[in-house]
Amino acid sequence: SPKKDRLGVALVGLGYYSTDLIAPALQLTKNCYLAGIVTGTPSKAETWAKKYNIPEKNVYNYQNFDKIADNPDIDVVYVILPPSMHREYVIRAAKAGKHVWVEKPMAMTEKECQDMINACKQNKRSLAVGYRLQHEPNTQEYIKFLRDGKIGKIKMVSCSAGYNDNRTTHWKQKKEMGGGVMYDMGVYVLQGARLATGEEPISVTAQQYTTRPEIYKNGLDETTMAQLVFPSGARAAVQTSFGINMNFLHVTGEKGFLKMEPYSAYNGQTGEASGGVKIKHPYDVPRQQAMQMDDDADAIMNNKPLIAPGEEGLRDIRIVEAIYRAAKSGQSVKL
Numbered sequence: 348s349p350k351k352d353r354l355g356v357a358l359v360g361l362g363y364y365s366t367d368l369i370a371p372a373l374q375l376t377k378n379c380y381l382a383g384i385v386t387g388t389p390s391k392a393e394t395w396a397k398k399y400n401i402p403e404k405n406v407y408n409y410q411n412f413d414k415i416a417d418n419p420d421i422d423v424v425y426v427i428l429p430p431s432m433h434r435e436y437v438i439r440a441a442k443a444g445k446h447v448w449v450e451k452p453m454a455m456t457e458k459e460c461q462d463m464i465n466a467c468k469q470n471k472r473s474l475a476v477g478y479r480l481q482h483e484p485n486t487q488e489y490i491k492f493l494r495d496g497k498i499g500k501i502k503m504v505s506c507s508a509g510y511n512d513n514r515t516t517h518w519k520q521k522k523e524m525g526g527g528v529m530y531d532m533g534v535y536v537l538q539g540a541r542l543a544t545g546e547e548p549i550s551v552t553a554q555q556y557t558t559r560p561e562i563y564k565n566g567l568d569e570t571t572m573a574q575l576v577f578p579s580g581a582r583a584a585v586q587t588s589f590g591i592n593m594n595f596l597h598v599t600g601e602k603g604f605l606k607m608e609p610y611s612a613y614n615g616q617t618g619e620a621s622g623g624v625k626i627k628h629p630y631d632v633p634r635q636q637a638m639q640m641d642d643d644a645d646a647i648m649n650n651k652p653l654i655a656p657g658e659e660g661l662r663d664i665r666i667v668e669a670i671y672r673a674a675k676s677g678q679s680v681k682l
């Protein structure tokens with residue numbers, strides 16, 4: 348097929364994130380554009396087709412989705428469904444011959460993540476995880492600052508990400524749909540700990556509690572705290588919650604500190620570090636998501652490595668699973 352200068356993206360699942368962030372971001376991208384939609388809600392299909400000028404032949408539902416294989420307008424399928432549905436739709440997209448982007452958390456288990464990676468490999472398609480922060484200039488700058496050894500060997504990391512979620516019947520409050528805060532906001536604090544240390548943890552301990560036991564029960568977590576041990580001896584304490592507003596990364600090294608606050612927001616990331624260092628590249632919402640999709644489309648078109656491939660999503664889900672086991676058992680869990 349002839350080389351394209353822009354990739355056509357089809358969004359699967361037209362909920363909050365697709366509607367408020369990803370579709371508007373696709374109006375700002377240079378390497379890709381909104382070409383199609385997959386939705387179970389006919390009224391959304393109608394509204395979106397009108398608003399974004401999407402031809403009827405590029406509108407799918409969950410039943411006829413596999414026919415997307417025959418549609419040359421669609422190069423990439425971006426799965427923005429509840430996490431319990433990610434595995435199925437990523438695999439169906441790969442089998443349809445499309446490149447795949449999938450939202451965080453990548454899936455429910457390491458095994459599901461591996462199945463998704465394998466399906467994309469088998470069909471020679473790429474798989475990227477929607478880790479928007481890895482495409483974000485402030486995040487990229489603090490990672491470089493730490494890797495360059497500016498505060499020496501990393502000793503201790505503290506990272507928090509939480510907000511007040513007052514919903515009670517949303518999928519985030521349903522364990523079987525992929526709910527629970529350690530999956531949802533938890534992957535951000537794991538990213539914070541892993542990006543700050545540049546290492547993979549070797550063991551975890553964890554505690555969970557709730558102030559709303561009528562909603563958060565049967566293993567569904569409202570607040571999770573975990574402690575990670577890294578091979579170098581570095582430690583991280585991470586906190587995540589659906590009941591507490593918090594958003595920071597604090598890194599202590601042998602020779603100084605780095606602090607980002609907010610850390611995982613849609614914009615406004617601000618940092619300071621030893622030596623009077625300030626980190627602040629301003630931009631508007633939803634520019635972050637546009638940078639992510641432009642990077643990922645560029646990687647596909649020009650055969651470059653992805654910044655956050657499926658393997659990166661799997662690494663976090665593996666730790667999420669260990670944290671749930673550690674919280675349940677009260678024991679340290681080896682990774």
Ligand code: NDP
Nearest residue numbers: 360361362363364365386387388427428429430450451452
């Ligand atoms: P929503 O609940 O707002 O939307 C999910 C959509 O999925 C629904 O609107 C619906 O779309 C579709 N869907 C299909 N089947 C079901 C079902 N059984 N139950 C619920 N929804 C269903 O979720 P979000 O948009 O907030 O989250 C979607 C994904 O995006 C998640 O993985 C989430 O973690 C991620 N996300 C990532 C963010 C980031 O910053 N990277 C921020 C927010 C979310 P339709 O009617 O079109 O079928």
